[in-house]
Amino acid sequence: MLNKDSIQALINLLDDPDEEIIIHVQGKIRSFGKEAIPYLENAWEESEITAIHQQRIEQLTHEIQFNQVKLELELWKKSNELDLIDAWIIISKWQYPGIKETILRTKIDEIRQDVWMEINDQQTAFEKVKIINKIFYRLHHFKGDTKNYHSPLNSYLNTVIETKHGNPLSLSILYSTIAQSLNIPIFGVNLPNHFILAYMDENQVNQLLGNTTNYGVFFYINAFSDGSIIYENDIRNFLSDLKLPEEKGYFEPCAHSIIIQRLLINLISSYQSLGKADKINELLELKEILTA
Numbered sequence: 001m002l003n004k005d006s007i008q009a010l011i012n013l014l015d016d017p018d019e020e021i022i023i024h025v026q027g028k029i030r031s032f033g034k035e036a037i038p039y040l041e042n043a044w045e046e047s048e049i050t051a052i053h054q055q056r057i058e059q060l061t062h063e064i065q066f067n068q069v070k071l072e073l074e075l076w077k078k079s080n081e082l083d084l085i086d087a088w089i090i091i092s093k094w095q096y097p098g099i100k101e102t103i104l105r106t107k108i109d110e111i112r113q114d115v116w117m118e119i120n121d122q123q124t125a126f127e128k129v130k131i132i133n134k135i136f137y138r139l140h141h142f143k144g145d146t147k148n149y150h151s152p153l154n155s156y157l158n159t160v161i162e163t164k165h166g167n168p169l170s171l172s173i174l175y176s177t178i179a180q181s182l183n184i185p186i187f188g189v190n191l192p193n194h195f196i197l198a199y200m201d202e203n204q205v206n207q208l209l210g211n212t213t214n215y216g217v218f219f220y221i222n223a224f225s226d227g228s229i230i231y232e233n234d235i236r237n238f239l240s241d242l243k244l245p246e247e248k249g250y251f252e253p254c255a256h257s258i259i260i261q262r263l264l265i266n267l268i269s270s271y272q273s274l275g276k277a278d279k280i281n282e283l284l285e286l287k288e289i290l291t292a
Contacts, residue, residue, distance in 0.1 A: 007036060011043045014060070015053040026060055034068045037061060037097075066282060069094045073289050082256040084173055085157070091263060092156040094286065099158045107161050111140055112178045119182055125199055125218055126229070128184055133227035136175060140164070144171060144224035152270040155263055168195040168224035169262055175223045186221065187253035190262060191235065192244055197221040198253050215251040261290050 013025045029036050040061045044054055072090045076082065085108065089101055114135045119128055136142050145154050145165035153159040154167040160174070172188050172195050179186035185200035201218035220230045232251065239246055264287045271279045 004039070007032065007039045008043070011039060011057065014056045015050060022056070026056075029060060030064060030067075034064060037064055040064075065097045066094065070286065070289060073286055077257065077290060084256050084259060085177055087256070087260045088157045088173060088263065091260065091267075091286070092158050094282070095152070095156055096158055104157055104161060108174070108177065111135060111174075112181050114139060115178060116182055119184075129186075129199065129221060129227060129229065132175065132179060132184075136178070137226045142166065142171060142174070143226075144168070150270050150273055152267055152274075155267050155270065166224075167266065168222075169259070169266060171223040172197050173259065173263075175221070175227070188259050189220065189250070189252065190254040190258055191238070191250050192242060194222075194224070194238070195262065196230070196235075197223055198251075200253070215248070217251065257290050261287060264290070 007029070010025050010029050013021060014029075016022060016025070029040070040057050043049065044057045044061065049057075069090055072093075073087070076087050076090060079086075085105070089099070089104065092099055115132055118131045118135070123131070141164045143165055145151065145163075145167060148154070148165075149167060153163065154165060154170055157170075160166040160170045166174070169188075176186045176188055176197055186197050187200065189196045189198050197220060198215075198217040199219050199221060201216055215232070217232070220232075220235065222228045222230055235251060236246060239250060244250075264283050268280055268283045268287070271283065
């Protein structure tokens with residue numbers, strides 16, 4: 001537990017003209033970690049502090065928050081569960097440190113509950129997807145953002161839930177998370193220039209129908225296009241148009257760590273188009289945590 005008077009005294013010293021004192025004080029406050037953030041935020045809001053003092057508080061607050069995001073991402077990488085929503089919230093907190101995690105999870109659970117009410121074990125895979133599509137796109141109004149496709153807002157969980165718009169990856173993460181929570185085998189596929197979902201053929205339906213498949217997938221789902229169903233040949237044609245080889249990873253589900261790397265790559269691309277070098281550098285640091 002931090003002593004209020006002690007931390008406040010250190011924050012006041014951030015206005016000192018001596019550079020050596022500033023460096024020492026910053027290091028001391030930084031060592032308190034996220035516990036120092038409420039004190040820094042309160043001090044930043046005071047109207048009587050100087051502009052340089054406010055700037056130093058703002059910079060230090062961001063550094064502590066960024067260090068916390070890195071720590072949480074490192075712990076996520078080391079965890080056994082590798083929950084996608086956990087990682088997505090961590091990345092979202094990098095840009096929106098004040099987001100309410102419980103509110104986001106409640107919103108996701110509301111969608112899940114609506115799907116659960118209409119799903120049963122007697123339904124076919126196609127019928128289950130039809131129900132998910134109805135709930136996800138028509139009842140909750142999620143939609144692929146075709147107007148601002150490259151906007152960074154399409155990559156943060158809180159803004160995707162708030163605006164109901166997303167890119168192929170963000171919509172796929174939400175869609176597959178809800179499906180998996182209901183034991184429906186839908187997983188992400190890291191397709192180049194796009195991201196799709198695979199409904200795994202757990203009951204060997206393709207074999208019963210005499211269909212030839214090499215990847216254990218019943219069919220694919222395009223979450224960006226209102227959950228439309230596509231097949232292996234559609235992926236082959238897509239890769240052919242891009243003049244890319246038919247690599248195994250373009251047809252099979254990928255690891256959660258790959259999905260979060262893709263999320264960071266999307267954000268890097270978004271901020272490159274906006275010329276935000278400082279954000280790009282931090283995102284590269286986060287990406288390095290996953291690839292190290």
